[in-house]
Amino acid sequence: MSSVPSSWTARARDYLDRRLPSSNLLPERQPYYVGSWVYVFGVVTIAALFWVILSGIVLAFFGPQWWHVTAVGRFFNSLHFWSVQMFFVFMVLHLWGQYFAAGWRDGRAGTWMVGVVIFLISIVAAFTGYLSQENFDAQWIAVNAKDAMNSVGAGAFFNVLNFGQMYGIHVMLVPIAVLALVGLHIVMVRMKGVVKPIDRSAKVGK
Amino acid sequence: MDSPAGYLHLGIVLISYPNLIVIGGMVVLFAIALIAPFHGVGTKEGRR
Numbered sequence: 001m002s003s004v005p006s007s008w009t010a011r012a013r014d015y016l017d018r019r020l021p022s023s024n025l026l027p028e029r030q031p032y033y034v035g036s037w038v039y040v041f042g043v044v045t046i047a048a049l050f051w052v053i054l055s056g057i058v059l060a061f062f063g064p065q066w067w068h069v070t071a072v073g074r075f076f077n078s079l080h081f082w083s084v085q086m087f088f089v090f091m092v093l094h095l096w097g098q099y100f101a102a103g104w105r106d107g108r109a110g111t112w113m114v115g116v117v118i119f120l121i122s123i124v125a126a127f128t129g130y131l132s133q134e135n136f137d138a139q140w141i142a143v144n145a146k147d148a149m150n151s152v153g154a155g156a157f158f159n160v161l162n163f164g165q166m167y168g169i170h171v172m173l174v175p176i177a178v179l180a181l182v183g184l185h186i187v188m189v190r191m192k193g194v195v196k197p198i199d200r201s202a203k204v205g206k
Numbered sequence: 207m208d209s210p211a212g213y214l215h216l217g218i219v220l221i222s223y224p225n226l227i228v229i230g231g232m233v234v235l236f237a238i239a240l241i242a243p244f245h246g247v248g249t250k251e252g253r254r
Contacts, residue, residue: 035244037238040239089228
């Protein structure tokens, strides 16, 4: 019987060695059933997120006047907007693919639930993004949304009319949460592998 | 661009045409992803 290491660092290292060996983390081959365009939706979502973050960093650096007035600013503003559209489109396509494949099977419920939380936080990201545009559209959305926030009791601490609060949430808190959870989501997929097709899973008794 | 979008109203269903087009496009893309052959599949390399 092997002895249990006393330090938490050793236990964490043993856990990662056991559950997430480097061959699982960076595999060079996938099972044959992964050979479908449906499995591309997830990685396209990550690619879109990359452009969302990159264009967002540029926008945050130069500020609202730049992204409204200059040609390059408007280009990056549009790049940010359209990469967000791609992010949501492919995230929902990925969701459909995993829903119809019952991607939560065989111990993958946690991976599914992390994906659900990413989806919900992404809605907050998009909402605070629309409120951070610094234009009439943002004002229109904020003035309409304040009543909805007040009606559910959130208006006292989530003030959609407060640009600084919405912008801070949009450029700081929400990106950290989304990136951390997307990283966790990918690691969880790598730990368990891609779920088997339903008929194949039934044949092996899982 | 400044005029409001048209809406499809069928009973309890109310959706703007731009949103309907986007969702329709997503359904088409999903169907294509299911049907379209993926490179490498069916070959010795792809079945490993």
